[in-house]
Amino acid sequence: MPKVVISGTSCQRFTGGKTELEVAATSFRRLVLELEERFPGLGKQVEEGMAVAIDGEIFQDAYSAVLRPESEIVLIPKIGGG
């Protein structure tokens, strides 16, 4: 099952400090919906405030991204720049 790593406090507050969880999902969109179900508010936070790194590559928005069973999904704060 894809492993979700929650990095940084802005999301951990929804999971009660839990930093790693496994979620049965084959697409990132599915994963977000699962997270929202398990930790109300987290899905919304991920949608609005977070970027995601799937197997190392950072996506600002990854709805369409396909997840493999061994995928590592890391939730990180969105990044802007100058």
Next chain:
Amino acid sequence: MPTLNYAAPSTVDEAVKLLAGASGLAKVLSGGTDLLVQMRSGRLKPDLIVDTKKIPGIIGIREEGGGCVVGAATPGAVVEEHAGMNKAWPGVVEALDLIGSTQIQGRCSLAGNLCNASPAADSVPALYAAGAIAVVVGGKGRREVPVEQIPTSPGRTSLAKDEFILEFKFPPRPARSGDAYLRFIPRTEMDIAVVGCGISLTLDDKGVCTAARVSLGAVAPTVLLVKDAADALIGHTLDEETLKKLDAAARAACKPINDKRGTIEYRTKVAGVLARRVAAIAFDRAMGKSQGKTH
């Protein structure tokens, strides 16, 4: 809206009448590099601007009785190009060359720099050291005033409402004389002096200093003429001991403030440093060793 009037008289008398008759604040415009900044920022709200640049002789340099006479509104760049001034007063020239940018030097004038009465003005310590005389004209006629008697406090001068400076007289140079000016700024250009130092001196044939004037800028409410520092040089050659005494005398004279440009402590230390460096250049020039720009 109160109208800001402007006049560009072509004679001294006209200019004096305009200044005397002005209701409210009248300002003399020569280079304008300080005046316009103060007007734009709202710090200064004059009612009348008297542009003196059309008065014959107020722009230009002539040699007279072995010395140079520089028109009060002569742009710094013009002075920098004048062979006579470069030969006789390289320190004054380099001081003008350090005012602002090339663009500023196309406009800024000795009179403006002096009458803005900023303790940090670059050309002023050099003028003090040179012992320049300001030729002042006004309702009571014409008088000659040592430059150090013009500024009285920051932004204030001893000139009467109807007076302005027409020209500056630089005395003839004895043999083996030299002057120099250095200022310290955090960058290499475009800053206001944190400390400025001008020195003019004359040596005998053995290299012993027989006459000296030492001036410091930005270390007191007005530019200082430091007699003790001059005395530290007179009667001596350029040696470590002399420089040490000069350094101490310069520091002792400082009465600076803490501000965004420097602390009391830092300004005082740097005043000593600059005095030593400027003296070395002035000695070299007096002995004909070096010429030209220091940057």
Next chain:
Amino acid sequence: MSKHHVTTSINGEPVEFLCETQQTMLDTLRDVLGLTGSKEGCASGDCGACTIICDGRIVCSCLMLGVEAEGKSITTIEGIAQGDHLHPVQQKFLEHAALQCGFCTPGFIVAAKALLDENPNPTETEARYWLAGNLCRCTGYDKIIRAVMDTAAEMRGAAAR
């Protein structure tokens, strides 16, 4: 509000305009005459973006009153190129990519042209000090200085030919 009638020459053409006393030459160029090539970056003579040539010398047009233009001969960035024939310094700025945002560029072009008119063979140090009154925040000055030095070399070459 009483306005001054000013007769002057800008980029080789006789020009008459009306201005108020407190209007600087920069205000006059931009707001009265529509010559917006000269830029306002500071209005205090510290950035050089408004540099013009007045009677052969570069000045900050923000530190000159419009009324002072009376009887003067003025060159602005709009007068540096001859029609569609660019001045060598303009050409070199393009070739060397000596501009990024381009806002400081008119001031640099005018100041650099004046430098080369006065000193056809400047050292890098002379060029850097001459242009110290022109701020650029994009380029770090490297390509600007290279463009100016290369222009000087090319103009000397042309003069020699």
Next chain:
Amino acid sequence: MNYVGTDLRVVGTRPVRPDGVDKVTGRAQFGADMVMPGMLWGKVKRSPHAHARIVSIDASKALKLPGVRAVVSAEDFPDILSEEAFVGEGPMNFRDLSRNCMARGKALYEGHAVAAVAAISQAICDEALELIEVKYEVLPYVIDVEAAMADDAPVLHDDLFTANVEPKPTKPSNIAKRVYFNKGNVEAGFKESEVIVEGRYTTEPVHQAYIEPHACLCSYGADGQCTVFSSSQGHFMVRSYVAKLLGIDISNIRATPAEIGGGFGGKTLVYLEPLALALSKKTGRPVKMQMTREEVFRASGPTSGATMEVKLGAKKDGTIVAAKHVLKYQAGAFPGSPIQPGCMCGFAMYDLPNIEVIGYDVVSNRPKVAAYRSPGAPIASFAVECALDDLARKLGIDPIEIREKNGAKTGTKTHYGPTHQNIGYLATLEAAKNSAHWKSPLKPGQGRGIATGFWFNIGGESSAAVHVAEDGTVVAVSGSPDIGGSRASIGMMVAETLQISAEKVRTIVADTASIGFTHVTGGSRVTFATGMAATMAAEKVVDQLKQRAAMIWDITPDAVDWRDGQAFPAGTNVGTFEPLSLAEIALKAARTGGPVTSEVSVNAQGAGPGFGAHICDVEVDKETGQVTIIRYTAVQDVGRAIHPSYVEGQIQGGAAQGIGWALNEEYIYDKDGKMDNPGFLDYRCPVASDLPMIEAILVEVPNPRHPFGARGVGEVPIIPPMAAVGNAIRDAIGLRMTALPMSPPKVRKALDVANGDD
């Protein structure tokens, strides 16, 4: 399609940029250069106090002044509720943005807008501002970041409770949020360390200091149709922010990008546009506004000043086993300092087992910070790269070697989560080590320092179009305001794809009504993301051209090749027809199906991170404390340089800004909490005579996710300079300067203390 490794004829060359001639002749139109018939001028009344309650605003006298047409203040704008959104650079709270544009209830910093006036001339505006009477109740203020964190500090926002701390705070404070990242066990790491270095570092706010002040010209039509002409890093950003702040439908606003005179992140939000549009609505006339330089400094975003503690633990062989970093960033008057990326970037170059990073976002009575080139990273890296230099010295290891030993590589798991892929950090260090500069000897009294930096780079939403004109020339349309030459790079990628010369492609930046949504020019994303969209649009055009040729030859499209900007019959048809040029196909466009054109919008993913290594030589005047930069080299992994001159330019410019940050730039406040140096005279940006040539060495480790392998380049070069200069000073005088700027008085003071003369 991906062109990495194929032989390219346009990418990598240095053609003249499309907007070049307009910019060297003064014809380019920047924010303040546009006029409209019947135009009014607008100006802003600003708070003279660092912190004050606005008791009343009386504009009656001002409105009686002949020539004055309208005055607006907070009551003329909708009171927006707190709402986080991600539209510009990082999260933006529209309530804060609205209140930053126009103070509501309280003025939170000196220079905070409290009212704005429209009149027939600038002079009348100035007079009117003095006639607007604002009654204030002056409040205690706080400027320093640690003072603002104290329990007894004056609180700016009664409703601000520190986020991300448990239990939830019960009383408001100036600490907007706490950020925490942890990897491994840092305490255990320090226990096994054989050498430990620690340091406390401080930085002052510095301004982006673009030479062009903010300016705009806005018009509100009676039917609600609005036009906004302004200088910004994103006209779509301007459109959405203005719509939100004024309650206008986005589709009713047409925003046209002026040429922009520098931004560096500082023009990724709005200041004047909402005011000008509100004044235009009230007066029914177009309103032009431009900031003075003083307003730019007092009221537009600098980046954060900060206080930091950093601690590194290592084995004798140089292996770093523990790293801790605590960062306190000033946000200015509203939450939103770049603390998050600051916490992520400091250690991102390194492969370390145990890391703990704690950050605080702290408000104080200063202007709201705005993005500035790799927001947050330069501050964090100043502390980390200086500490690493101290560690190398303590261990007697070469500063490049220690970085190589601990350097991040593909597969390195960062402390903020992701695992690095295809990165060029070690390649960058290698190039630095092999540079002529690093190998050159130093003169006596000189010092040399090196430091490195990391930035994520971003992709995001971009749109571009390619239109083939009737004569076969090409127009490329970009949605990204061009600050540094992106019209050139985008046109080149289009030309490369069409296999025609760059001169045949004219690139323009279109307004919000003429091209699809495009995110701001920032985050080093334009050549990557908008370039990707433009390349895809050009590929679609190539497909169409092949179809048109097939139609003309009456063969199937897959039997057509596109080479050298021409269609060639392929397969069985080779040689049966003369090739058709772009011009010939364009001429027949009407008969073969109409105009040949394509627009592509993407949300580009996979921007490759960038790394830089800077080498700096200095000389220090020990009597004045003045530091002179003798030689400077900046090495950077740029993926693939599309137009090398503008890539070098980004690197040289970023390095110069960093040198200014290192040596002289700072916000100075007086005892009343007012900025004391709001001008280029005393806010000391480097001038030409302060700097040597800056050598840019381009390392090219292609980014597989970009058609030509490009990585963002604009952010990275401002990250290493402060530490590179600091490390060089350390090398020259044997002293570690821990406070920016390392200005002459500070250096002289440090020398005096060391010599015991103080």
